[in-house]
Amino acid sequence: MMPDLDRRKFLKMAACLSAAFGIGNLPEPVLAALKGIDGAALPKLIYLQGQSCTGCSISLLQADAPNAVTMVTEYSKLAFHADLSATSGKQALALIEEYFSGRAGEYFLAVEGAVPYDMPEACVIGDKTFADHLIQASETMTGAVAVGTCASHGGIPAAEGNPTGAVSLKEFYKRKGKTPLVINIPGCSVHPDWVWKTIVHLVQVGLPELINGQPKLFFERKIHEQCPYYHDFQQEIFAKKLGDKGCLFKLGCIGPDTYADCSTRWWNSKQSWCIGAKAPCIGCASPIFAAKKDFPMYRIAKKGNK
Amino acid sequence: MKIDIGPVTRLEGHLSIQTTVEDNVITDARSVGEMFRGFEVFLRGRSPLDAQQITQRICGVCPYAHAIASSYAQENAYDLVDVPPNGRIMHNLIQGANHLYDYLLQFYQLSALDFIDVTAILKYSGADPDLVRLRDWVKAELASGKPFPAAPFLPRLSGKYLEDSDLNIGALKHYIEALEIQKKANRASAIFGGKFPHATAIFPGGCTQDPNIDHISSYRSLIRDVKEFIHQKYIPDILAVAGGFPEYWEIGQSKGGFLSYGLLPYGPELNSPRLFAPGVLLNGSLEPVDFEAIREDVKYSRYSSASGLKVREGALTPEPHKPSAYSWVKAPRYKGQMVEVGPAARILIDYTQGNNQTIKQLVDKFAGLAGIGAENLNSVLGRHLCRAVSAVVIADFLLDEVERIDPGAPTMASYDLPESGEGFGATEASRGGLLHYIKVQDYKIERYECVVPTTWNCSPKDDKDQHGALESALIGTQVANPEEQIEANRIVHSFDPCLACAVH
Numbered sequence: 001m002m003p004d005l006d007r008r009k010f011l012k013m014a015a016c017l018s019a020a021f022g023i024g025n026l027p028e029p030v031l032a033a034l035k036g037i038d039g040a041a042l043p044k045l046i047y048l049q050g051q052s053c054t055g056c057s058i059s060l061l062q063a064d065a066p067n068a069v070t071m072v073t074e075y076s077k078l079a080f081h082a083d084l085s086a087t088s089g090k091q092a093l094a095l096i097e098e099y100f101s102g103r104a105g106e107y108f109l110a111v112e113g114a115v116p117y118d119m120p121e122a123c124v125i126g127d128k129t130f131a132d133h134l135i136q137a138s139e140t141m142t143g144a145v146a147v148g149t150c151a152s153h154g155g156i157p158a159a160e161g162n163p164t165g166a167v168s169l170k171e172f173y174k175r176k177g178k179t180p181l182v183i184n185i186p187g188c189s190v191h192p193d194w195v196w197k198t199i200v201h202l203v204q205v206g207l208p209e210l211i212n213g214q215p216k217l218f219f220e221r222k223i224h225e226q227c228p229y230y231h232d233f234q235q236e237i238f239a240k241k242l243g244d245k246g247c248l249f250k251l252g253c254i255g256p257d258t259y260a261d262c263s264t265r266w267w268n269s270k271q272s273w274c275i276g277a278k279a280p281c282i283g284c285a286s287p288i289f290a291a292k293k294d295f296p297m298y299r300i301a302k303k304g305n306k
Numbered sequence: 307m308k309i310d311i312g313p314v315t316r317l318e319g320h321l322s323i324q325t326t327v328e329d330n331v332i333t334d335a336r337s338v339g340e341m342f343r344g345f346e347v348f349l350r351g352r353s354p355l356d357a358q359q360i361t362q363r364i365c366g367v368c369p370y371a372h373a374i375a376s377s378y379a380q381e382n383a384y385d386l387v388d389v390p391p392n393g394r395i396m397h398n399l400i401q402g403a404n405h406l407y408d409y410l411l412q413f414y415q416l417s418a419l420d421f422i423d424v425t426a427i428l429k430y431s432g433a434d435p436d437l438v439r440l441r442d443w444v445k446a447e448l449a450s451g452k453p454f455p456a457a458p459f460l461p462r463l464s465g466k467y468l469e470d471s472d473l474n475i476g477a478l479k480h481y482i483e484a485l486e487i488q489k490k491a492n493r494a495s496a497i498f499g500g501k502f503p504h505a506t507a508i509f510p511g512g513c514t515q516d517p518n519i520d521h522i523s524s525y526r527s528l529i530r531d532v533k534e535f536i537h538q539k540y541i542p543d544i545l546a547v548a549g550g551f552p553e554y555w556e557i558g559q560s561k562g563g564f565l566s567y568g569l570l571p572y573g574p575e576l577n578s579p580r581l582f583a584p585g586v587l588l589n590g591s592l593e594p595v596d597f598e599a600i601r602e603d604v605k606y607s608r609y610s611s612a613s614g615l616k617v618r619e620g621a622l623t624p625e626p627h628k629p630s631a632y633s634w635v636k637a638p639r640y641k642g643q644m645v646e647v648g649p650a651a652r653i654l655i656d657y658t659q660g661n662n663q664t665i666k667q668l669v670d671k672f673a674g675l676a677g678i679g680a681e682n683l684n685s686v687l688g689r690h691l692c693r694a695v696s697a698v699v700i701a702d703f704l705l706d707e708v709e710r711i712d713p714g715a716p717t718m719a720s721y722d723l724p725e726s727g728e729g730f731g732a733t734e735a736s737r738g739g740l741l742h743y744i745k746v747q748d749y750k751i752e753r754y755e756c757v758v759p760t761t762w763n764c765s766p767k768d769d770k771d772q773h774g775a776l777e778s779a780l781i782g783t784q785v786a787n788p789e790e791q792i793e794a795n796r797i798v799h800s801f802d803p804c805l806a807c808a809v810h
Contacts, residue, residue, distance in 0.1 A: 053365050053806045058367055
């Protein structure tokens, strides 16, 4: 559980994020809760990218209800995002500096990507390293959301043998002796619903129960538990080769070890999802995702049976 | 006067441009990639099939191009020659739809705000609900007295924007619509890829998804909607921007050759003819592509490993404080020469060969409408137009290709992992030529190398001090406000840089 997470803070964060990510069609109690907070005084959201691939930002643009259109037309809370902002260069740096120095009012920080702890020069924004931006922000922000697996767990940039000493946002702050509020929402990429429906839950019901620092609503059960191939698993009907029908466990599926609700939520406007396309789960929302070289994503027979 | 116009926004990742400006002309430019992760280092020693997933995380904007390049490289390394037709068709359907989304995102979300005037919405008097909401919101923001009202649309760089308010308002409406349409393209690719971003159902040798009418009909319907938007909105909007800024048919010309690996094979074999033909244009003459002619220089890149290495010899030792270096991006060169990759290269190379008659007809038609020649495709507007031409051709191809799926027939080649092998895999990401190389030893990755589109386009100078394509396109450009340089921003955006790709 997070130490300093009171309901007031959460409500503010929720309102800020729901505005930034464009939650338009909220149920009445949620709107009422949002209205209880002075809209003009709502904190802004500054979205920064570290060692990231922008996949989470692109995923947020795939949201359906609400959609990205709402995000950019109805709400003003997204003060900066490098992929969307018209501003650029020194003008953009001045905007960020106004917030990070505390002069522009209250704000939340969203971070996509890992932090290169051992090689700060491996990520630079303007005149300083990403790490220095994060330190400065820790003194002034109300809290932070770690968007995606890199920011939540280190992810791919932190894979075994990486040359930059990449770490998650929380781990970075821990090593620097800082303790800001950080909420982890993993996934490589993150599912857009996981980000904004966390917020709805906060506003409508209050503090969601967290498991391992992640909202229980989405990360309570393992993919395997609600998998459409669960029956095949019990009957020991296993796919033996890629493309076969049957439970994908023997091909390396790590749905049995991965907490996420993909099996019921699906992806891209509920069009599809990995196991729905008969692709083994690679555990992209898990802390062990891609972490170790000797834990391959797929179990495929080796020629010569070695 | 030295002026850094970074961080440049509305592109993927961390890019700065350090310019020298004299008498309002850019006399020198340095393209600076600011973020490094080290994929080629941490891929070593992993299972080769992991590369299929890990290399997609090089870029969350064009992950499918990496999945395809990795598939091709592994198919070559595994000597897979029996990829079923359905498998290759699904590869194409996934990758092609990804191009369509990327072109729309690139024009509307990443480039349009360089040209269209957002404040035109204040004068809107119609009844379109999206535009009314946008207008009321911008008004309220500007009246609020808060810092940075109407972000992320404002503040913006100073400069001339499109003056016709109907065109501005139409383009703003399409900015909003494009966000919905790009989702449809991504839904289409997710049908066969499993999800977007980062597909899990693509493998060397095919795709695991079922080839059935349920999937075929959904895909067809989604791509039809995207195609309609391309014809009715995207192309007219590009021509409208071109009408307002005709000088950009000349501005932003790169000063080297062109390279394209070709895109979308017509058959399951990797050497099948492609919808877009591969080739290299050097000094105006066309050559077939030879991967051995590529070397990567690092004199100005932050690595201590040797310079001028061939792809299959690639090495990567980071040295963040290397005195001569100014970028994390390497400088790949073809036969020692700088080349541009991307939509203009792809179209010019295909056009020069006369490979695809539709491409030739479209280029001639639009060039006629705009009053330009094919040589003007090497320009800011040329790159945008080439994306639109690519979009038209790819959408038609995908609607034909989806009909070629044989329902119920196999989609995956059957294989075991080989103890050793090596292979190249080359395709076109939306932003240009993408090359992967894998060497497998003792069932593990011994070496993995990626030479990525933006590595070419946003490269620093090479060992012979030749500029990269973007740098060369910036030098000589007139800038009205040297501190902000909206002109340079337009040039940068026309290349559609992806820095996570470029450095990886």
